[in-house]
Amino acid sequence: MRPTLCDTFKSRALWTWDTLARGRSVKCQIGEETLTDLNILELKIRHASEVYSKTFTKRKEGSNGADWEWWFTGSSGKWIGFRVQAKVIDIDTDSFKHLHYHKNKNSGFQCDYLIKEAFSNKEFPMIPLYCLYSNWNTLSKVPWRCLTYYPVEESYGCSILSAFAVRYLRSFEKKIKSKSSTKDFEFLLNYINPWHCLVCCRGYGEGDLPNRVIKYWRNFIRRSEREISEQLSLNTRRQVDSELENYYGTYNQIELLDNPPEYVLRLLENELNEQPYPNVRTITVFKEWDEPISYNY
Numbered sequence: 303m304r305p306t307l308c309d310t311f312k313s314r315a316l317w318t319w320d321t322l323a324r325g326r327s328v329k330c331q332i333g334e335e336t337l338t339d340l341n342i343l344e345l346k347i348r349h350a351s352e353v354y355s356k357t358f359t360k361r362k363e364g365s366n367g368a369d370w371e372w373w374f375t376g377s378s379g380k381w382i383g384f385r386v387q388a389k390v391i392d393i394d395t396d397s398f399k400h401l402h403y404h405k406n407k408n409s410g411f412q413c414d415y416l417i418k419e420a421f422s423n424k425e426f427p428m429i430p431l432y433c434l435y436s437n438w439n440t441l442s443k444v445p446w447r448c449l450t451y452y453p454v455e456e457s458y459g460c461s462i463l464s465a466f467a468v469r470y471l472r473s474f475e476k477k478i479k480s481k482s483s484t485k486d487f488e489f490l491l492n493y494i495n496p497w498h499c500l501v502c503c504r505g506y507g508e509g510d511l512p513n514r515v516i517k518y519w520r521n522f523i524r525r526s527e528r529e530i531s532e533q534l535s536l537n538t539r540r541q542v543d544s545e546l547e548n549y550y551g552t553y554n555q556i557e558l559l560d561n562p563p564e565y566v567l568r569l570l571e572n573e574l575n576e577q578p579y580p581n582v583r584t585i586t587v588f589k590e591w592d593e594p595i596s597y598n599y
């Protein structure tokens with residue numbers, strides 16, 4: 303039987319986990335772009351008619367990121383897009399060292415750029431998201447909030463976290479004791495889910511791919527943002543909220559789109575040659591044909 307997109311998202315998370323574990327065993331840190339490229343390769347090979355992707359290897363001058371765009375569509379003909387920043391776990395510290403990355407003291411944070419750029423095109427607002435490539439070998443208790451599949455801790459090999467959650471975590475960082483950090487995987491585990499939940503979870507909502515994705519965003523991602531922001535002191539929370547105020551108007555109202563941006567259509571026609579945004583390294587479209595029917599591993 304042909305694998306569904308859902309099967310491949312699940313198996314790529316296990317592969318990512320295992321690859322990082324093999325790296326760990328010989329003290330070899332693997333980079334996020336390598337993992338992204340190999341995951342896309344496998345998605346394209348297994349789903350030639352469902353996955354379209356284009357990577358721009360030439361960095362444009364002045365760009366300050368290597369963002370990844372995800373566009374999901376399915377039998378409803380609706381669309382939803384994400385602006386994604388991939389981060390790989392640092393195997394020495396079991397943390398995402400560069401989660402709150404900024405070039406230097408005077409430059410803004412990468413997370414803030416990610417949020418800003420996700421909303422830069424008013425007609426096609428995207429959801430800003432982090433994709434965390436993860437592995438650990440020391441944890442005893444692992445939370446499991448997937449409502450569809452049995453727990454498999456290696457599924458956290460590819461996990462997702464809202465960029466708004468990352469922004470709140472940056473302010474939260476000052477509050478918690480120096481021994482632990484919001485960048486530690488153990489801490490983040492409370493707020494993330496494996497990426498297959500976005501693509502295949504029926505526990506958060508039914509329907510074709512874009513419908514499942516938006517329901518998962520509403521019912522899980524937004525909730526995790528609130529859980530983090532509620533832990534901030536009232537003053538800090540107000541301060542961050544006012545900083546994000548401009549985006550929340552659009553973010554709160556994100557709905558499925560009838561059409562994707564024009565450059566996405568060009569990608570489907572294999573005619574996308576120009577990089578649409580300087581910070582976008584890769585654009586991937588997931589066009590689901592075979593909706594998942596299996597509920598089990």
Ligand SMILES: [Zn+2]
Nearest residue numbers: 448449499503
């Ligand atoms: Zn799930």
